[in-house]
Amino acid sequence: MRNTLIVARRELGGYFATPVAVVFIVIFLALQGVLTFNLGNFFERNQADLAPFFNFVPWVFLLLVPAITMRLWAEERRLGTIELLLTLPITQAQAVVGKFLAAWAFCAIALALTFPFVLTVNYLGTPDNGVIATGYLGALLVAGAFLSVGAALSAATKNQVIAFVLAVAVCFVFAVASYPVVTDFLSRNTPVLAEVARRISVAERYGTFTRGVIALRDVVFFASFIGFWLFLNTVIVEHRKAD
Amino acid sequence: MAALIEIDGLTKRFGSFTAVDHVSFTVERGEVLGFLGPNGAGKSTTMRMLAGFMTPSAGTARICGHDVQSDSLAARKSLGFLPEGAPTYPEMTVLAFLQFVGRIRGFSGRELASRVDHAVAITSLAGVRLQPVETLSKGFKRRVGLAQALLHDPEVLILDEPTDGLDPNQKHEVRNLIADMRAEKAIVISTHILEEVDAVCTRAIVIANGRIVADATPKELEQRAPSGKLDDVFRELTLPKVA
Numbered sequence: 124m125r126n127t128l129i130v131a132r133r134e135l136g137g138y139f140a141t142p143v144a145v146v147f148i149v150i151f152l153a154l155q156g157v158l159t160f161n162l163g164n165f166f167e168r169n170q171a172d173l174a175p176f177f178n179f180v181p182w183v184f185l186l187l188v189p190a191i192t193m194r195l196w197a198e199e200r201r202l203g204t205i206e207l208l209l210t211l212p213i214t215q216a217q218a219v220v221g222k223f224l225a226a227w228a229f230c231a232i233a234l235a236l237t238f239p240f241v242l243t244v245n246y247l248g249t250p251d252n253g254v255i256a257t258g259y260l261g262a263l264l265v266a267g268a269f270l271s272v273g274a275a276l277s278a279a280t281k282n283q284v285i286a287f288v289l290a291v292a293v294c295f296v297f298a299v300a301s302y303p304v305v306t307d308f309l310s311r312n313t314p315v316l317a318e319v320a321r322r323i324s325v326a327e328r329y330g331t332f333t334r335g336v337i338a339l340r341d342v343v344f345f346a347s348f349i350g351f352w353l354f355l356n357t358v359i360v361e362h363r364k365a366d
Numbered sequence: 367m368a369a370l371i372e373i374d375g376l377t378k379r380f381g382s383f384t385a386v387d388h389v390s391f392t393v394e395r396g397e398v399l400g401f402l403g404p405n406g407a408g409k410s411t412t413m414r415m416l417a418g419f420m421t422p423s424a425g426t427a428r429i430c431g432h433d434v435q436s437d438s439l440a441a442r443k444s445l446g447f448l449p450e451g452a453p454t455y456p457e458m459t460v461l462a463f464l465q466f467v468g469r470i471r472g473f474s475g476r477e478l479a480s481r482v483d484h485a486v487a488i489t490s491l492a493g494v495r496l497q498p499v500e501t502l503s504k505g506f507k508r509r510v511g512l513a514q515a516l517l518h519d520p521e522v523l524i525l526d527e528p529t530d531g532l533d534p535n536q537k538h539e540v541r542n543l544i545a546d547m548r549a550e551k552a553i554v555i556s557t558h559i560l561e562e563v564d565a566v567c568t569r570a571i572v573i574a575n576g577r578i579v580a581d582a583t584p585k586e587l588e589q590r591a592p593s594g595k596l597d598d599v600f601r602e603l604t605l606p607k608v609a
Contacts, residue, residue, distance in 0.1 A: 126470060129466065129469045129470055130470075133455070133458075133466045136458070136462070137455065137457055137458070140457040140458065140498075141457050202453050202455070202456065203449060203450070203451055203453035204453045204454065204455055206414070206417075206419050206449040206450075206453060207447075207449055207453050207454070207514070209418075209419055210417040210418060210419050210442060210445070210447045210449070211442065211467065211470045211471070212439050212442040212443045212470065212471065212472075213439075213470055214439065364419065365414060365419055365420040365421075
């Protein structure tokens, strides 16, 4: 645990020592602002909630989270520091979880900086702040899910562009799995798969959080989703570390 | 007492190419082993397997009696390793980088500070402690890598080209440093600077095409050539025989 946190702390420091942190946070906040107020018709709806805000979060994360994760392992490989990191007395799992936690904490910081939306909606009306809180929790879990996918794919390649594109593609599949386009097509051909698609959909699970419900099965889903990809990440690092 | 480094039949294959072919040797406390060979002979591959970074295709390696595969963490705790090219995290300052490595090595508080100060002092890094590593010259970067390997005063030191990129004065300092530490440690250095072998090594192993072709003291090696020069012996041993 101690080693995991030491790795996480170094990694998080790395974001803020480079322009990565500022660029990411500014773009994230700008995108969320534009989408919520313009596309989401925040004012015209005349409702005191943050639904337009939360609707766009997974899509913005879909684009930006792989940008964080693409360098997570690919960069270590390029610099050769992977050789240093993995010959220090830490286990692969500690390194994998440490890096993931750093990226997750970073996303949490970016999300926390959207607090003016909460202030705004509280100033304009009396929203259900409980629903807003569960929405944030859901958004954080979506970020964690996408991060775990991106981190594992970053470990699989030395090329950051490939890591980015693969991560966007795989996250996209998990994001749209419950959409009618996919489920209608599947239920016409293979009804069993349609049900599976709905179950593994990150967007579907996220939806319950934005409606103010924290269901145990959704929390378990995100925990096992993240756990699975981190496990895969550890296996990939173990097998491909010296390639 | 058992030797600090024991390598037995270590082999690494990449597909059909055998990079390291049944390499066996032991290094006792008090020895400085010069690991010589042309580029691509298998020096770095052997060192990476010894440091637990690469998995051997066959054979075993033990550091202080700990197998580098089955008891990897214990082996890595007794080891100071300078990987090829001395990789470091470019955005970190020298101080922050050494503190990170020190924390992973289990130090904290006052002991961490004194360990870092000592490592900075013996590698003459005091003037650049607060500079990001990426702004340093090649010679300084190499010494940061060296400081990182010496931080925990390990019993076994494996240094892949420790003096590469240093100016003559710095080379002299590093050689003195190695000579000073010799008594309590087992040290392996790889190099293709032959004068270095004369200057610091108590024993030299010449490796060519993955096999050990000579294992002797520098004096004995020199006597093998009529000219008495290490260069000639090296050429004789490592160039393919002309029929």
